[in-house]
Amino acid sequence: MSTAAKIPLIDISATGGDAQAKVAQELVEAAVEHGFVYIRNTGADIPVEAVENAFELGKKIFRAPVEEKQKCIIQENNRGWSSMNYETLDPAHQRVGDFKEAFNFGEFVDGKAQQPLPESFKPYESQAAAFYDHCYNLALKLNHLIGIGLAVTPPTFFYDRHRREFGPSGNILRLLYYPPLSALTTTTTTNTSPQATQEDVRAGAHSDYGSITLLFRLRGQAGLEVDTSGTTTTTTTTNPTSTAWAPVPVTPPGTESDPAPPILVNIGDLLSYWTNGLLRSTVHRVVFPPPGGEGNGIEGETGNEPRYSIAFFCHPVGKTTLEVVPSERVKNHKPSGEFTKRGGNPDAERKAITADEHLQMRLRASYKQMYDETKKE
Structure with missing residues (x-):
């Protein structure tokens, strides 16, 4: 049986100065x-029914x-629909694109x-818009807690820079669908994507x-798997043969x-x-x-x-x-030294870029097909 990743579980529902400060510190240390970090989902921040309905929306759109x-x-x-094998998140090590389908929603007005x-x-x-707002508000809360945990001056530093009233951002609500391997082992008229093998990845x-x-x-x-090798603070993918x-x-x-599984929260390249x-x-x-059985060694999965x-x-x-x-x-x-060399920094030396510039840099790496087609026009 595989050993599960050791990820902290935090309840962020605490209120009041001392309690909030403790939660904020726990959140930052996990980051x-x-x-x-797992965020306990009791329905206080996002109603459990809203999450369940969002999954039904995903099934409808796919x-x-x-x-x-x-x-x-x-x-x-x-924004929009990404078909099977269209996105390639690890082009250096994948023979074909990801075996997944996705739909990205940008802002709603x-x-x-x-x-x-x-x-x-x-x-x-309107239901998709409502769930987007639930997620946006929780993300604001987490950004505020990170500011408190890092003792940023002022503590609303991250919170303020993510508020949509100050301008548009790259925020995306993404619905995802991953077929089982059994549905991808043959090519038919209804499944025209490349045949998948056990060695391929869904993302x-x-x-x-x-x-x-x-x-x-x-x-x-x-x-879902995470790299626990200790070299994972990188914006370029690591060699799968050297990861844990x-x-x-x-x-x-x-x-x-x-009432619902916890919400899994992770730090992105931009915040790093x-x-x-x-x-x-x-x-x-x-x-x-x-x-068959416990597919990844985790009981019940x-x-x-x-x-x-x-x-x-x-995104900010x-x-x-x-x-x-x-x-x-x-x-x-x-x-x-590994951090200063990685692809998230556009130069060997750190420099201030905008959030939009950072996002575009990353999108070009994942959607080479789309950007190459644009160049040809």
Whole structure:
């Protein structure tokens, strides 16, 4: 049986000065040490029913006719439909693109998406907008806690730079669908993607782009792994042969009786870059678990069924300049040599770039096909 990743579990519902400060410190220490943290989901921040409904929305959008989804193909603004094998998160080590399908929602205005939607999904537009708002508000809360935990001056530093009233951002609500391996081992008229093997991945090894990511998963659905080798604070993927992959349980010990699995939160490249490498942006991937039984060695989890997940990628307002954070802990942190060499820094020396510039740099690496096609026009 595989050894599960040791990721802290935190309850952020505490209120009041001392209690809030303790939670904030726990959150920051988890971000420094692991880059990942479980947030207990009791329904206080996001109603359990809202999460359940969001998963139903995901199933609806992926069941939409291909012809409808093709009219919503993902664009350079990172919004829209990404078909099977279109995105390649680890191009250096993947023979084909990711075995997943995704739909990215950008901001909503008055409950309306600012992008094309599949015709059959339009009746559910307001529900998607409501869930986007739930995620946005939780992300704001977490950014505020990180500011407190880092003793930033003022403590609302991160909170203020993520508020949408100050301008548009790269925030994305992403619905994801991963077919089981059994559905991808033959090529048919209904499945024209390359045949998959046990060695292929559903989502290549990568680190996320933005400030923080909120990840929602369904009980029993295996596949997510994190690199625990100690060299995962990198924005370029590591060599899979030198990594130490550990599965991330959907329901870690102590949460079995909770009304919903905890929300998995991880630090993105931008926040790691912004804090000079103090907060860790950890490499992770989604694999095809071995068939049958406990697919990834975690009790109660298998890879025999389709896997659905939901991610909210939180970004600062696009015009935000990623200058050194006004925190003594950040200023005193000495990044490792590995950090100064990695692809998240556009130069060997650290420099202030905007949040939008940082995002575009990362998108070009993941969607080479899209950007190459743009060049040819």
